[in-house]
Amino acid sequence: MNVLERVRSIVGAAAPPEADRASFEKAVRPASDARHGDYQANGCMALGKSLGRPPRELATELAGRLELEPLAGPAVPAGPGFLNIRLHDDFIAAQLSQMLGDERLGLEPRAKPATVVIDFSSPNVAKPMHVGHLRSTIIGDSLARILTALGHRVIRDNHLGDWGSQFGMILWGWKTARDQAAYDADPVSELARLYRLAQDRIKGGDSAVETAARSETAKLHAGDPENRALWREFMPHALHALAAIYERLGVKFDVQLGESFYDDRLAGVVDDLTRAGLAVESEGAIVVFVEGTEAPFIVRKTDGAFTYATTDLATIAYRAAEWAPDHVLYVVDHRQGDHFKQLFEVARKWGYRDVELAHVAFGTILGPDRRPFKTRDGDVVGLESLLDEATTRARSVIDENSPELDLAERERIAEVVGTGAVKYADLSQNRISDYVFDWNKMMAMNGNTATYLQYAYARIQSIFRKGDTSPEPLREHPPVIVLSHPAERGLGIRLLRLPEVLELAAYERKPNILTDHLFELANAFSTFFEGCPVLKADSPERRQSRLALCDLTARTLKKGLGMLGIDVVDRM
RNA sequence: GCGCCCGUAGCUCAGUUGGACAGAGCAACGGUCUUCUAAACCGUUGGUCGCAGGUUCGAAUCCUGCCGGGCGUACCA
DSSP: OOHHHHHHHHHHHHSOTTSOHHHHHHTEEEOSSGGGOSEEEOHHHHHHHHHTSOHHHHHHHHHHHOOOTTTBSOOEEETTTEEEEOBOHHHHHHHHHHHHTOTTTTOOOOSSOOEEEEEOOOOBTTSOOBGGGHHHHHHHHHHHHHHHHTTOEEEEEOOOBOSSHHHHHHHHHHHHHOOHHHHHHOHHHHHHHHHHHHHHHHHTTOHHHHHHHHHHHHHHHHTOHHHHHHHHHHHHHHHHHHHHHHHHHTOOOSBOOOGGGGGGGHHHHHHHHHHTTOOEEETTEEEEOOTTOSSOEEEEOTTSOBOHHHHHHHHHHHHHHHHOOSEEEEEEEGGGHHHHHHHHHHHHHHTOOSSEEEEEEEOOEEOTTSSBOBOTTSOBOBHHHHHHHHHHHHHHHHHHHOTTSOHHHHHHHHHHHHHHHHHHHHHTSOTTSOEEOOHHHHHOSSSSSHHHHHHHHHHHHHHHHHTTOOSHHHHHSOOOOOOOSHHHHHHHHHHHTHHHHHHHHHHHTOHHHHHHHHHHHHHHHHHHHHHOOSTTOSSHHHHHHHHHHHHHHHHHHHHHHHTTTOOOOSOO
16 A cells, blocks of 8 residues: 555545645655654645635644544644644554565555656667666666556667767778687677777877768668678677676666667658758758757758667657657766757657657766776776676675675675675666765665665575574464564554655656665664564564564565665575 | 756765755764674764845745856767
């Protein structure tokens, strides 16, 4: 059950007729301070203003009308016009009992699922994935998992950069500077070397290379047999390398429709826009002028080539026809804000008005120097090596703390803890802000880290091992939950909040809302763990009740971390 | 120049249509293992929420101006 939603609908039903019900309900929120209760209704203050009546009076009247049983006792007016609501312990306990036998942990099936396309990761296939791809991949994956858990229909689409000018650079490199032996041994690294070579030359001002690469791109797009053949030759290698890293990250896609997929639709897009009077010729290019932005939206360049703007429009049309989505989320860094603003505006004018197109923007990953995160040599940090280092660091902690575990298990734990740390550090930050990559903070065993949550999980597994018991009987025959200790109640109410937290995280498209909740949950558990003996509880009933709280906590942590793409281990 | 984002404790960051004395982690200091994993727990110290105005019963949150930083700004994606 979503308790917040339930309280909201009760408060909404009792709201004065003059109140706007939706906003009145929305003003019900978890209590800012546990001393005031569990939930608070703040709507009377805004209403008091618009009605010209004392808010406190409205709150008192409302309190008299509210029927919160059996959830909670009478609402208590406080301060300028707050209404404080405290759930009954019995209600919390009953909900927890019910949760024990519920695989979904209180998440209810959705009456009207939305269809959501999530466009994320979308790396350039010409080069190995680096740290810059991390955020899109991880945030997109997490949002997909959260929305799926909430019962929505999610389509995960990896919009690969497999058709742009990077390929022209590789083609130029292949034709002028390839090392055949190196290519035969390791195609992906050799192609990456050639790409970097071309990029360095162009950056260095070598306009001959720039022109040559551009012409190779144009030939590829025009259907030149040699370049097309090379493209078909290179692609499987590139995709294979990507698949390996996605496998390690545990990220899956429903479709991987790259830019090349849309190639034969681009001319039609431009024709369409032109006929509709949206696109016009300007300085030799075909563009759409969008109010509010200076630079036009270029759909065909002077040389006749199409741009990613054209591809993105074709993609919108394809997705609309194929899936009829309610929302399309573009998990792309904030620097492309202008592009998406224009894209969405043009799409609307083009006729796509029933779908919400949203740019889920995120900031840059910075190094300790607050400049974009680079290696000592100034190269971008490869994703593989990043994960390797995280795993190595985790491994050394495990070796130190748990030498009794065998080698294979320590390795597995290191992988789970290491990759979990990297992901969690990213997801626990508000995605809008840039974030400073800090190994020490990330790998810390304490504080808001993946390790802390995984540790809480492992401790619970240890309790069941030590007690030589399993949670299954508790799930089949839920015991009476006892909440007599403050730590028990604190933990219990946290456990009930998963559904409302997920809804908020999905609404805001912010995984950090989920990480915050899981951290608070692990915190509540640690406090409980210190203060409430489980196996040595003073009565069998209390022991069963506490074991049940342990099981619910472990399952919530596992499920919640799962929605962040992070795994757990039974011991660490 | 114009546009977008940001400025909260020594450091890194949360802060849900504007709501109760602004929160957490790290760092610092002080406690807690003969009992379920101390990768833990409990406590203390620490902030003119960049500055100045304005709106409001109430502003970190909304508006205006300024200061400081990041990013974008016609044929890369």
